[in-house]
Amino acid sequence: MNSMLSAEPQYFSAADEPETTTIGAANYLSLTGDGPPGADTFYAKKASLTHAATLLDAAGPVEILYWYGPEHGEIDIAGFYSTAPLNALLYRMLIRVPADVANAGVPDEVRTATGAHGPDLGFFSMTEGKVVQVMHHGPFAGEHETLSRLGAFADAQSLRRSGPHHEIHLDPFGPGSPQKHLRTILRDPIA
Template identity: 60%
Template sequence: MTLPAAGDEPATATIGAATFLSTTGQGVPGTDEFYAAKAKLGAAAGQLGHSGPIEILYWFEPEHGDVGIADFYWTVPLEHLRWRMLVHVPDDITLPAELAAALTDAGLFLFPYKEGKVVQVMHHGPFAGEDETMKRLGAYADAHGLRRRGPHHEIHLDTFDRTTPQDHFRTILRDPVT
């Protein structure tokens, strides 16, 4: 599998359709619930014979207003954050009925997704340092007259758990735009 890529400077790209194994949740990333969902998703993807980076879509419900790219994590309290964790699977995957039922019972689903036009950039380092990278991404979008039109997307290229040192993490920060 080829890993997704992004440059160190913000840029636009067009992302085609893909199919993912996914699970959803709500609240602050990094909680026990969050890491349990991540472990469950990774184990199920491994059982399907697929592995890849964990990708996460983040969004707030409409009642929280239009949250911009640069200030996405700092406008609305994170307990209102919704998320969908994803692992890419081949588009043509067909699951036997009993496996599909077992995944559904475990809260895992196949999820087709197409982002289209996006702005994206590679973030290097700890998650806590994403604010500066998000500001650069938001400034790029603003300079090009682009507005976020869907969930914020993070692609975590490095395997991690709660105890993994984050100094050398690579995370693609991506937002669909119009």
């Protein structure tokens, strides 16, 4: 995990106060899902993704893109987790990988070793471009307050979210893990 963090220091950092920055292209090992974060299915997918990344010698922080279907309309940054029901969330779990790993494809033995979610493993690439971001400290339940600050910052500059909400979990977490010391980058692409 430390090698990816040290290789991409700008990507894996954010200030405690909202800021804008530009994020370039990146490659990821990926699994998609739907439903609320913290559900059993969510943690099973997270475990499969982490195991697969370890087998590919590409372990790094778990990242998650979240979005809602078009039936929920445009949702602003501040209201992301409070405007639509959490069971309507769609997500893509990610772990950054070097380009050579992504270009090689997911080996069959990695798919088999990661069990039920192995067939769904794949590689995903994206360029976020201009984003607003902030570091959230502590429990996930407190993200509402941090997103409110991030949303107010974006609104003051007439910026709106233009893609999936992105969370980068710098610290490992699981069901029942203490969350007091967690660090999570909250990042939203903007237009």
